[in-house]
Amino acid sequence: MIYLDANATTSLLPEVLDAMLPWLREGFHNPNASYRGAKDARKAIEDAREKVAALIGAESDEVVFTGGGTESTNSALKWLARLVGRKSGRVITSAIEHSAVLKPCETFAEVGYEVARIGVDGGGRLKLEDIEAACDAAKDGGGFVSLMWANNETGVIQPIEEACAVAKERGLAFHTDAIQAVGKIPVNVREVPVDYLSLSAHKFHGPKGVGALYIRSGCRFEPMIRGGGQEKDRRSGTENTAGIVGLGKAAELAMERLSQGVNPAALRNAFEAKIVGEVSGVTVNGDLLHRLPGTSHLSFTGCEAAGLLILLDDLGVACSAGSACMTGKQQPSHVQKAMGFSDVKAKSSLRFGFSCLNTMEEAMAAAEAVKKSVEKLRRVQGGSTGPVVVYSP
Template sequence: MIYLDANATTPLLPEVLDAMLPWLREGFHNPNASYRGAKEARRAIEEAREKVAALIGARAEEIVFMGGGTESTNSVLKWLARLVGRKSGRVITSAIEHSAVLKPCETFGEVGYPLARVGVDAGGRLNVDEFQAACEAAREGGGFASIMWANNETGVIQPVDEACAIAKENGLAFHTDAIQAVGKIPVNVGEVPVDFLSLSAHKFHGPKGVGALYIRSGCRFEPMLRGGGQEKDRRSGTENTAGIVGLGKAAELAMERLLKKESPVALRNAFEAKIVGELEGVTVNGDLLHRLPGTSHLSFTGCEAAGLLILLDDLGVACSAGSACMTGKQQPSHVQKAMGFSDAKAKSSLRFGFSCLTTMEEAMAAAEAVKKSVEKLRRVQGGSTGPVVVYSP
């Protein structure tokens, strides 16, 4: 199997598994107890906290371990909603956010919060002018904004630095869902002074079920989960020592790759070049100047993505038609609709995600499989093709 769905999840690196195993076996102790084994587990957790903090340019005490990206985003958004209050507090987000952000925000709107969902351009980038207007409208009554760092479907990197500055100018708290960005591109909370940031281990070769929330020093925060007071009373529940150690190791390895400027961008570019060069009616979607190095989002005229996924799976290529959280749903992606896609184009789109484990041989073999699958489906469906269309900002 050639795995090209790294936006959905990434394989656990051998080094990460090796780091975790001792804490699944002999290091099983509760890190909150007082005996030697427990203290060793606590030490391992704090070392992992330092590694995660280093990956995003934070301080260790600003990192709170969570059960994943969804818990991280929900925890901070629900706290901010309580903080600003629904009588006057405005909630500002974008039309292309992950459902872990959109659904809580929609719930806030249902119970009376003024909610603004800012649009994007044809390349999938935030409309900064519209965002500024929404922030200015919220200035008097207060509120908060949540804008993703990079989109999970298209890989398009958002102008988070501009959005954060605008929010701060208008006195609004700012959260970013950086789950697709952390570990893949440089993310530094010293350079982009967000108040809160969510990340998840399994997006950069760590284990599933563990993530973190960055809380800038000085920012108020009250937990969604209360209990034994772990994580300095910011997230109760006995810590997942093995998972946290795995997150720390994955963060350490990601930092090494970033410092060496290693990325799958060459594989992605070669993959796209072969497909676009040998097939008609292909669109490379999203802002080509601002996207994750390992994400390719393509549309194929005259084909339905559902059929292509079956053919590609038969040929040993794993990819997706969009967010893994939306698999099985028949309606076009809200991300693609926000970018102005027609229903036909949205339903003909596939997402390919490359990781640090992908090889050039796999990328080329996958491109050949895509070519064969598209040609076969077009013959079967009698689909017509148009000229190659590549979005360029």
């Protein structure tokens, strides 16, 4: 199987698994107890906290471990909503957010908050002037901003540094869902002074079920999960020592790759070049100047994504038609609709996600499989083709 769905999840690196195994076996102790084994577990957690903090340019006490990216995001948003209050609170987000942001914001709107959803251009990128206008409308009444760092479907990187500056100038708190960005591109909270940031281990070769929430020192925060007061009373529940250690090791390895400039962009580019050169009626979607190095989002005229997925699976290529959280749902992706896609185009689109584990041989074999699948499906469906289209801003 050629695995090209790294935006959905990634496999554990061998070094990450090796780091975790001792804490699943002999190091099973509760890290909040007082005996030696527990103290060893506590030290392992704090070592991991330092590695995660280093990856995003934070201080270790600004990192709170959670059960994953969705929990991190919900914790931040629900606290910010409580903080600003629904009578005067304006929630500013975008039309392309992950469901971990969209769903809480829908709930906020149902109970009386004003929710502003900023649109995107044809390349899937937020416009700074629209962010400014939305923040201007909130500055007198209070509110907060939550914008994703990079989109999970298209890989398009958003102008977070500029957006954060706009929010700060107007006194608005700023959260970013950086789950697709952390570990793949440089993310530094000292250079981009967000107040809250969500990340998830399994997006950069760590384990599932563990993530972190960055809370800038000095920013107020009340926990969503209360209980025994773990994580300095910011997230209760006995810590997942093995998972946290795995997150720490994955963060350490990601930092090494970033410092060495190691990323899958060359594989992605070669994959796209072969498809564009040999298959007609292809659209390369998203802003090509601002996207994650491993993400390729393509549309194929005259083909339905559902059929292509079956054919590609038969040929040993794993990819997706969009967010894994939306798999099985019939409506077109909200991200693609926000970009102006027709229903037909949205339903003919596939997402390919490369990681550091893929090879050039796999990229070329996958491109050949795409070519064969598109040609076969067009023959069966009698689909028409058109010229290659590449979005350019």
